[in-house]
Amino acid sequence: MDKLIVLVVGVAAIGFIVWWFFGHHEASAAEAQVSEQAQSIDIVVNGGYSPEHVVLKKGTPAVLNFTRKDASGCLDHVVFPDFGINQELPRGEKVAVEINTEQAGEFSWACGMDMFHGKIVIQ
Ligand SMILES: [Cu+2]
Numbered sequence: 001m002d003k004l005i006v007l008v009v010g011v012a013a014i015g016f017i018v019w020w021f022f023g024h025h026e027a028s029a030a031e032a033q034v035s036e037q038a039q040s041i042d043i044v045v046n047g048g049y050s051p052e053h054v055v056l057k058k059g060t061p062a063v064l065n066f067t068r069k070d071a072s073g074c075l076d077h078v079v080f081p082d083f084g085i086n087q088e089l090p091r092g093e094k095v096a097v098e099i100n101t102e103q104a105g106e107f108s109w110a111c112g113m114d115m116f117h118g119k120i121v122i123q
Contacts, residue, residue: 029053077112
């Protein structure tokens, strides 16, 4: 009987690990607030990015406002390789990152260590 319990618990643990690493996690997506001249969106940095997918309108200057709540140093920089941006994010401060939206496409951003990722879609 003990062996059966160990087996059941073991299988459940393996199932959880598989789900954790390979399961589909729903990503949060959001559209920026757009007016005629500008668009902006607030992004909270706390164990990742929320939202992590941002849709921007092509040709309208865009600002992403990052606020880092996470205490870990892992997320203290945000990097947009396609735009040559490497921005420091002091904890608790709202930091504006300007994005050039002249070109449509999908562009990713990441933390300084390339562990956490987000994506902007310019369309
Ligand atoms: Cu990191």
